[in-house]
Amino acid sequence: MIVETGHYALILALGIALVQSVLPLWGARTGDTRLMAVGISAALGTFLLIALAFGGLVAAYVTSDFSVLNVFENSHSQQPLIYKFTSAWGNHEGSMLLWVLILGLFGALVALLGHDLPPSLKATVLSVQAWVTVAFLLFILTTSNPFIRLMPPPIEGQDLNPILQDLGLAIHPPLLYLGYVGFSIAFSFAVAALIDGRVDAAWARWVRPWTLAAWVFLTLGIAMGSYWAYYELGWGGWWYWDPVENASFMPWLAGTALLHSALVMEKRAALKIWTILLAILTFSLSLMGTFLVRSGVLTSVHAFATDPTRGVFVLAILVVFIGGSLALFAARAGTLEAGGLFAPISREGALVFNNLFLTTATATVLVGTLYPLLLEVLNGAKISVGAPFFDLTFAPLMVPLLIAVPFGPLLAWKRGDLWAATQRLYVSAGVALAVIIVVLALEGGARVLSAFGFGLAAFLMLGSLTDLFFRAGLPRAGPSVAWLRFIGLPRSAFGTAIAHFGLGMTVLGIVAASAFQTELVTTVKPGDVLRSGGYEIRFEGMSKREGPNYSEEVAHFALSRGGVAAGTLEPTKRAYPARQMPTTESAIHTRLMSQLYLALGDSDSNGGAVVVRVWWKPLVTLIWLGAVVMGFGGMVSLADRRLRVGAPARRKAAKPARTEVGA
């Protein structure tokens, strides 16, 4: 019953989304306020109905209702409750339902929070948002319906893919989708602006917080996914340039560019056309990511099932939306007037520089990901484009960009003084140089690149704080005056500094973990002692343990540091009988920001010997901590009063909006 209600709610959501995709737009074109107002209730209605459908699916999972095909295929009655819950989106159908749920959520948020928007713009935005919703609801209902029943119902489910039975599944997909799908708002605003043929600073003031929020979620989602892969796959790596990773990385790169170009548009009314194009491209890349992951063109751990009809359907959505929006852009971009003159050396110029490199990096990842497919079609040659290619092309593109980061906030709008900015960065550059010299002195000439990497990270981290330092009036002002000025700085200034500092942390983590990682692969017998990262690791022996829906072999290692006990590590090998699938669970010991990482290999049945792989990864956690700090910077910036459109006017507008909601 609950399942049928969910199914029905989903069909009803499609109906309402169809209404939403036509009437508000029609109202906006004809100036009919009643039709425009339909958008608000329709957006809320669509969201609530999708939420109802999603709740129905989750309920079926939590109660292990194996009469539902989707639940049977991806769940097991013995799973811990949390995994029963998360199994709901640990499969293709459920994950697409989560996708549209978040799409609906963003539509509803615009409807609820957008009372200061011009009514016609708001109506158009809601209609465009509904187009996307309709397409994906159709996709789910026709090719990926999670509510299909199974007769007769089986007694036991087939279990969730063991790799996905992890807390990561509770966090990674929702965060990632909040980011991915959050860019749909920027897209809807861009298309609405093109339909209206008008775009102004108010438009950018609206788009920027939404883009920023989506970017924060995507940043955290990617970082979470990276850390999950790091500890779950047991390969010790944190980024594989896997096509599916690239699929989430491209919208992030383009979204980062969009974030910065929207800044120029908001402050200086320049780069309008480019910002619109970037908004379209960013969401297009999100859609393409969905296609690459969901279609099965690229098989990977994320492609839960491969089915040609789905691929063709998503491809059709892709062609219609990307093609349509770009065609609209080509037709209407000329009517938008460009504005805002600036000299090449200026804050605007720095942001354009940022956009040039980020877009080139996006293009590099895009071409690298699709090139093997294209080449095979064109000339039948099969080639691979893997991590070494991306390391060689992507990294050099990032270096000039990273060097430029601290300069940006130090340059004035319109016409900046590069020399003055450079002088303000003397201290940071001096420290960076010292770091390079120290690393070279300690490690010798063979480490030139890593030494440069450390210097770059130091420059980035210190340089990001330089702007705050000088804006507080230091070093000239007295400490009390400087403190008052410092706490009085706008939050967006803090947001910028924090996010750029986080970027520096990530760079430091990447450089340290790749340059100074040590690895040890060996066979151990009980009583053997290994040494890594200053630890003595004593192998105590193996034992067996039963989990709720798996059994595992546990290796016990005792850690000590300089003779002092420092805890135990228990990497395991698990077997999940339902799927006949073995996994490894690595064991990680964190010391400050570095980690000791143990993963098991084959064991020798007689004698209790086992192969173990031991990594010492210095400062590796900074890679993800840096991303969290970046996300935090974004949130601080989001809290800036200036970004809340018409903050004082909002209280006045709140009441009529609520009656609209009730209507």
Next chain:
Amino acid sequence: MRRFIALFLLTTFAWFALPNAKVGFGPSPAMAVQPDEMLADPALEARARQISEGLRCLVCQNQSIDDSNADLAKDLRVLVRQRLMAGDSDEDVRDYLVSRYGEFVLLKPRLEWKTVALWGMPVVVLIIGGLFLASGARRRRPAAPTALTADEEAAIADLLAQRKES
């Protein structure tokens, strides 16, 4: 625009051209390099590891033979080490594997005619984008003030002279 359409048409074809096998790469209990495969000579072993990182495990998805646990990956790792023991240079080893398994085995494609677009693309995009921006910046720059005419110069000289006198 046209490029995008072409691209998506091509991906459609690619879709049909590709075998849609279900080849999920499950993380496996054992892992990559096993102690018994390793070479006694650390320098040679280090070279073997480095070569392995650039070779694709042909039956896996996007994994190097150094990361993979598949039987084929193990065979290739052993093969790489055998060739190194036989005195091959790094490039010889790669050539040998390409002759047996094709270019597909290299994770870093070689620079050839068919990969020129791949390798050249970042540079080309950067240069074209840069030129486009530079031309835009030139257009945006306000026109430089034109030089003063002889009459105007004379008038200024007059004014300055008057000012000195007063």
